[in-house]
Amino acid sequence: MAGAGEQDRLHLQAAVDLAARNVADGGGPFGALVVLDGAVVATGQNRVTRDVDPTAHAEVQAIRAACRELGMFSLAGATLYSSCEPCPMCLASALWARVDRVLFAADRHDAARGGFDDLAFYDLFATDRALWSVRVEQHRDAGSAAPFDAWLAAAGTVAY
Amino acid sequence: MAGAGEQDRLHLQAAVDLAARNVADGGGPFGALVVLDGAVVATGQNRVTRDVDPTAHAEVQAIRAACRELGMFSLAGATLYSSCEPCPMCLASALWARVDRVLFAADRHDAARGGFDDLAFYDLFATDRALWSVRVEQHRDAGSAAPFDAWLAAAGTVAY
Numbered sequence: 001m002a003g004a005g006e007q008d009r010l011h012l013q014a015a016v017d018l019a020a021r022n023v024a025d026g027g028g029p030f031g032a033l034v035v036l037d038g039a040v041v042a043t044g045q046n047r048v049t050r051d052v053d054p055t056a057h058a059e060v061q062a063i064r065a066a067c068r069e070l071g072m073f074s075l076a077g078a079t080l081y082s083s084c085e086p087c088p089m090c091l092a093s094a095l096w097a098r099v100d101r102v103l104f105a106a107d108r109h110d111a112a113r114g115g116f117d118d119l120a121f122y123d124l125f126a127t128d129r130a131l132w133s134v135r136v137e138q139h140r141d142a143g144s145a146a147p148f149d150a151w152l153a154a155a156g157t158v159a160y
Numbered sequence: 161m162a163g164a165g166e167q168d169r170l171h172l173q174a175a176v177d178l179a180a181r182n183v184a185d186g187g188g189p190f191g192a193l194v195v196l197d198g199a200v201v202a203t204g205q206n207r208v209t210r211d212v213d214p215t216a217h218a219e220v221q222a223i224r225a226a227c228r229e230l231g232m233f234s235l236a237g238a239t240l241y242s243s244c245e246p247c248p249m250c251l252a253s254a255l256w257a258r259v260d261r262v263l264f265a266a267d268r269h270d271a272a273r274g275g276f277d278d279l280a281f282y283d284l285f286a287t288d289r290a291l292w293s294v295r296v297e298q299h300r301d302a303g304s305a306a307p308f309d310a311w312l313a314a315a316g317t318v319a320y
Binding site for chain 2: 008009011012013016019021022023024026028029030031038048049052053054055057060063067068070072073074075079080083084085087088091092093094095097098099101102103105106107108111113114115120121124125126127134135136137138139140141143144145146147148150152153154156157158159160
């Protein structure tokens with residue numbers, strides 16, 4: 001297990017290096033890698049401001065690139081290494097991608113020191129939505145579930 | 161406010177229609193719209209299986225498309241309409257995109273009936289990570305916060 005730990009340490013350091021290089025390039029201080037069977041499948045850096053895409057966090061970038069590389073929407077068996085604790089968006093992305101493990105170096109408190117809302121959003125997720133300043137509301141009517149009825153009735157749908 | 165309610169109803173129905181059409185096209189039963197100042201800026205449909213991208217949920221697709229359309233990484237003032245309650249990834253995407261409101265029709269329980277893990281992932285988020293089957297761990301060392309030090313020392317960084 002000392003070897004596994006050393007591999008983890010090296011991959012995490014690579015994620016931190018990606019984060020530091022991204023700052024030097026004018027991006028946010030976040031980097032990530034997807035590793036499968038000991039090999040780096042893809043890397044990601046935060047591209048929010050450069051790509052004008054609020055979802056372009058390092059982990060999402062790495063997951064999307066790894067799936068493109070492998071031609072699969074599942075990263076089962078893979079480990080996501082991130083320079084910083086994944087925010088709720090990125091952690092849920094990792095769950096949808098079915099990775100086996102998520103390892104991170106810095107955490108939401110470091111991100112907060114940098115002015116980022118990871119900690120604030122984790123706190124929101126732990127709070128009743130009725131108390132959020134962002135209004136999140138359900139407006140259900142008789143047709144709301146129709147797409148799921150169609151889905152369940154369809155033949156050959158692909159689960160994910 | 162009757163007019164606002166009617167607009168909400170129409171936009172939500174459009175999201176549900178996008179979801180139903182996506183099923184007919186072989187995709188997942190999810191659709192979304194971003195609306196700003198009464199105008200539809202962008203739409204999205206679930207593209208996970210067709211794009212082999214586990215992050216290509218309808219809401220993420222709509223948010224990314226809206227930001228591309230507007231040339232901005234902020235959707236402040238906008239409303240995200242979704243055929244189904246956004247999963248944790250999509251809800252956090254909406255927070256990062258700074259939308260004002262999120263309205264949805266069906267919810268995590270409908271999604272569970274369709275075989276999707278939205279409910280399961282919400283439940284995971286409310287559970288101690290030590291109990292998750294996916295291992296999520298911090299490995300911190302002396303260099304872990306270095307990217308944030310570099311970020312705070314850098315001039316001209318762009319907050320988001």
